[in-house]
Amino acid sequence: MKLEKRHKMFQYVSDKKLLAFPVKECGEKFVSVKDLHPKIVSRKKKPREIKRWVVSSYGHLVRKTVAKKLIRIAEGLPLGMKLIVTDGYRPIEIQRRMFRGMMKVFKKKKKYRKLREDEIKEKVRKLCADPDSYTYHSTGGVVDVYLEKDGKAINIGTAKNTFDKRLGKEARKNRGILIRAMSKVGFVNYIHEWWHWCYGESLWASINKKRYAIYGSVHLKNLKKFL
Numbered sequence: 001m002k003l004e005k006r007h008k009m010f011q012y013v014s015d016k017k018l019l020a021f022p023v024k025e026c027g028e029k030f031v032s033v034k035d036l037h038p039k040i041v042s043r044k045k046k047p048r049e050i051k052r053w054v055v056s057s058y059g060h061l062v063r064k065t066v067a068k069k070l071i072r073i074a075e076g077l078p079l080g081m082k083l084i085v086t087d088g089y090r091p092i093e094i095q096r097r098m099f100r101g102m103m104k105v106f107k108k109k110k111k112y113r114k115l116r117e118d119e120i121k122e123k124v125r126k127l128c129a130d131p132d133s134y135t136y137h138s139t140g141g142v143v144d145v146y147l148e149k150d151g152k153a154i155n156i157g158t159a160k161n162t163f164d165k166r167l168g169k170e171a172r173k174n175r176g177i178l179i180r181a182m183s184k185v186g187f188v189n190y191i192h193e194w195w196h197w198c199y200g201e202s203l204w205a206s207i208n209k210k211r212y213a214i215y216g217s218v219h220l221k222n223l224k225k226f227l
């Protein structure tokens with residue numbers, strides 16, 4: 001699979017490299033994916049592991065070009081299929097609250113009581129991006145997506161890694177539909193999470209060998225300028 005090879009080449013873009021990547025913020029506005037297209041649905045999702053979850057109420061926002069790309073994807077989807085967007089823009093401020101909340105939950109867990117702070121942090125990091133690392137979703141150029149057919153999520157397997165070797169035939173085929181649709185319009189996948197797709201920000205710029213990213217982090221206090 002050509003796509004697999006292309007993506008695998010880049011799977012180890014380090015967090016440090018992404019944080020240090022040059023950004024020339026183009027100032028492009030944010031738009032909502034709600035009511036963008038009949039085949040695009042904006043739906044919040046919370047991790048199964050956590051009961052009380054700070055859900056970002058900004059997840060329906062994305063950069064204008066990203067929205068246009070989503071429309072192109074929706075138009076090309078097979079009959080009965082819909083693109084579900086679970087998260088777009090997530091400000092660092094919200095990411096920080098999520099991370100803190102999860103740290104609290106994990107510290108209270110009996111099985112983790114003997115762990116040190118940094119050990120718990122490591123566990124949380126597996127489920128929630130560390131706000132002090134590169135925060136993809138704060139750029140507005142990143143979306144978490146999946147596909148539904150006739151109102152039901154298509155079987156895409158449970159493995160997080162996009163090209164996991166253990167995937168069954170059906171899951172592999174269905175992932176192929178998503179991967180082709182997203183790649184065709186220029187999104188780049190974060191290979192450790194099949195649902196996470198980037199455009200314009202540092203991973204995209206790094207993988208496409210651009211000199212700089214065009215979307216930088218937008219803080220909540222500056223969001224007004226982008227609406």
Ligand SMILES: [Zn+2]
Pocket residue numbers: 087136137142143144195196197
């Ligand atoms: Zn994501």
